[in-house]
Amino acid sequence: MADRRFTNTTAVRQLVLASSSPRRRELVGMLGLSLPVLVLSPDSDESTPADWSPVRIVEQLALRKARAARTLLPNSADRESVIVGADTIVVLRGEVMGKPVDVAEAHRMLSGLQGTEHEVYTGVACIHARDESQESVSHRLTRVTMKTLDDAAIHRYIATGEPMDKAGSYGIQGRGGVLVERIDGCYFNVVGLPVSLLSDMLAEFGVDVL
Numbered sequence: 001m002a003d004r005r006f007t008n009t010t011a012v013r014q015l016v017l018a019s020s021s022p023r024r025r026e027l028v029g030m031l032g033l034s035l036p037v038l039v040l041s042p043d044s045d046e047s048t049p050a051d052w053s054p055v056r057i058v059e060q061l062a063l064r065k066a067r068a069a070r071t072l073l074p075n076s077a078d079r080e081s082v083i084v085g086a087d088t089i090v091v092l093r094g095e096v097m098g099k100p101v102d103v104a105e106a107h108r109m110l111s112g113l114q115g116t117e118h119e120v121y122t123g124v125a126c127i128h129a130r131d132e133s134q135e136s137v138s139h140r141l142t143r144v145t146m147k148t149l150d151d152a153a154i155h156r157y158i159a160t161g162e163p164m165d166k167a168g169s170y171g172i173q174g175r176g177g178v179l180v181e182r183i184d185g186c187y188f189n190v191v192g193l194p195v196s197l198l199s200d201m202l203a204e205f206g207v208d209v210l
């Protein structure tokens with residue numbers, strides 16, 4: 001449970017999910033919140049300086065997504081909302097992998113990931129729609145070990161189409177689950193939204209899941 005709450009938080013009446021990811025939508029649904037949930041897909045700059053650490057990348061991109069949604073909420077009813085943004089990356093021996101741009105890049109990523117361990121970072125930002133002083137950002141790290149795969153198996157997996165909209169070119173929640181030997185850390189963090197971290201962060205805004 002959260003060990004801090006923002007003071008002067010007026011009752012939050014809505015959760016705004018700043019994401020176009022169907023997985024994130026599903027995971028927020030899993031929380032069974034009594035608040036209405038509004039989903040927005042704001043555009044935000046996803047470029048980052050080369051010297052940023054994985055933690056800085058995911059936390060700042062999550063914050064940018066949430067702040068971009070804030071600009072889309074002009075009317076006063078929507079202003080009493082907590083906005084949630086998230087960003088997920090895969091990191092293999094220091095190399096940051098986002099979503100592949102094409103099949104060749106998916107192949108290159110999966111060839112690197114197979115037979116070894118990598119890290120998955122998801123940053124989460126929860127911000128108040130009206131009060132810019134209320135912003136909370138955090139992240140989770142999960143270590144994932146992928147089984148050894150031959151080239152033919154990598155090609156067959158890419159042919160499913162699953163890799164193309166996912167960081168690191170796999171989806172643990174889909175057929176990509178069969179590629180994963182073990183994980184150390186939060187499973188939902190790999191899928192794109194660490195729900196236990198999110199529930200702690202929502203509590204800071206007076207939104208209690210349980």
Ligand SMILES: Cc1cn([C@H]2C[C@H](O)[C@@H](COP(=O)(O)OP(=O)(O)OP(=O)(O)O)O2)c(=O)[nH]c1=O
Nearest residue numbers: 019020021087088166167170171172190191192
């Ligand atoms: C590693 C992994 C990633 N992913 C997904 C989670 C994220 O949706 C995606 C990483 O891209 P993100 O840029 O984090 O998110 P997104 O573009 O899909 O959605 P939005 O920015 O609108 O919120 O990869 C899985 O679904 N399963 C996995 O196993």
